Amino acid sequence: MKIVDARVIVTSPGRNFVTLKITTDDGVTGLGDATLNGRELAVVSYLRDHVVPLLIGTDPHRIEDTWQTLYRGAYWRRGPVTMAAIAAVDTALWDIKAKVCGLPLYQLLGGASRDRVRTYGHANGRDIPELLDSVRARLAEGYKSVRVQTGVPGLQTVYGVHAGTAIDAAQLDQRALPVVEDWDTGAYLRHLPRVLEAVRSEFGPDLPLLHDAHHRLTPQQAARLGKEIERYDLFWLEDCTPAEDQRGLRLVRQHTTVPLAIGEVFNTVFDYQTLIDEQLIDYVRSAVTHFGGVTPMRKLFDYAAQRQIKSAIHGPEDISPVGMAAAIHLDLAVHNFGIQEYSGHTALTNEVFRHAYTFDDGHLHPGEAPGLGVELDEELAAGHPYVPAYLPVNRLQDGTLHDW
Incomplete structure (x- = not known):
């Protein structure tokens, strides 16, 4: 089994969500959540431009090895953008593995x-x-x-x-x-x-x-x-x-x-x-x-x-x-x-x-x-495109920026 496609889907049915959809040569698909509220497009670029090319042709069952490759192989480790992107891949691969086994992920x-x-x-x-x-x-x-x-x-x-x-x-x-x-x-x-x-x-x-x-x-x-x-x-x-x-x-x-x-x-x-x-x-x-x-x-x-x-x-x-x-x-x-x-x-x-x-x-x-138990309606998702939005910021009474 090999990964033949990985696509990033952005939709905003009330708020923005970033989803990675991985497809294997056997037609099995897996979904992963890569949403980073207020910085969604940074993760979209990280996935599309840097991660997806590394996935094509690889074995979806090698979850641990893929995780280590994306974490250690980038050299620049950690941080919310990197880890949200890795999370999407990892979760999608677990979704695929559980579907192939015919079991819900928790099993x-x-x-x-x-x-x-x-x-x-x-x-x-x-x-x-x-x-x-x-x-x-x-x-x-x-x-x-x-x-x-x-x-x-x-x-x-x-x-x-x-x-x-x-x-x-x-x-x-x-x-x-x-x-x-x-x-x-x-x-x-x-x-x-x-x-x-x-x-x-x-x-x-x-x-x-x-x-x-x-x-x-x-x-x-x-x-x-x-x-x-x-x-x-x-x-x-x-x-x-x-x-x-x-x-x-x-x-x-x-x-x-x-x-x-x-x-x-x-x-x-x-x-x-x-x-x-x-x-x-x-x-x-x-x-x-x-x-x-x-x-x-x-x-x-x-x-x-x-x-x-x-x-x-x-x-x-x-x-x-x-x-x-x-x-x-x-x-x-x-x-x-x-x-x-x-x-x-x-x-x-x-x-x-x-x-x-x-x-x-x-x-x-x-x-x-089987799997995560979530299916993405891509046609409906396409009708709700990304909306630029931010989390709030917080200021003290004198105007000093404070932790939100």
Whole structure:
């Protein structure tokens, strides 16, 4: 069996997705997600101009060797563009291998370690009453665990508080620049305990609550926050500080017992070494799409398991159903699974990417279709071309650019 074709398909059924489709001489196809939100075309070029020529004529079953060739062979390693491109190839090859075997991907990863995959949904509101309504809505949809985000008094636009998943209408103008959000760390630190108190008062102690600080705090500020919110028994505090300086989590860990989740912007295992070796976190948060694919994610989870750290794959709306399917197969198979983020997709996205995975009673299952269980409707996808769009940026009250 040889690879005879590899094409990059860009579509925007509400937001941009980059998909690699690999075809073998036997007519078997595999899909991989290469979406890098706000920098999609960089990955498109990397794949089309540099990776696809290396794939033609190669054996699709040599997944590990192909991964090493694309990682080591480029000499310039790591980084989100490179790793998203490698992820697309790796995931597509696993899709092909599982289809040839006539099995869902999770069976090739050791089979199921559980019957279904626990998820959490997103609740948000401009103020506390609106947040409480959003929590009720997530519970009505079947979620058993909820991430809570709310506006901060005095700030106009804050991460995690939005009306939907589609590209903002303003960005349909190709000259549109990133939305600018505002930030005041002190106001946030004063407000969040009140938010958690209100949610706990309304929904009781048993509802697992999560919160995302989204990289905005220093280690000292994160340590202070973690200590203050211990009484609200969070499932986790996510991305409490930018973790490029892994040693910074030592200070946080010394001052709070709140479980910590880190890693959605990480691209390789090297970003995690200190965090895992010193047990400074409780959940690893990378996405299959941005971490080089199924192959390195499985290795990451095995590494994390040695320190009793669990998986929690990043699953926002900008991971396509291809990347989400790969995540769910891993979730079902690995022993140290923790929880899966699941925001869902628009109805149109689900039409473009028809998938076998299902959501029911707050849980996901990848389904029993061979491979990933995702098929791309290329004709429908072609009717929704790429739309230039950016992630927001974040500025302090005096105009200084801050972490978003």
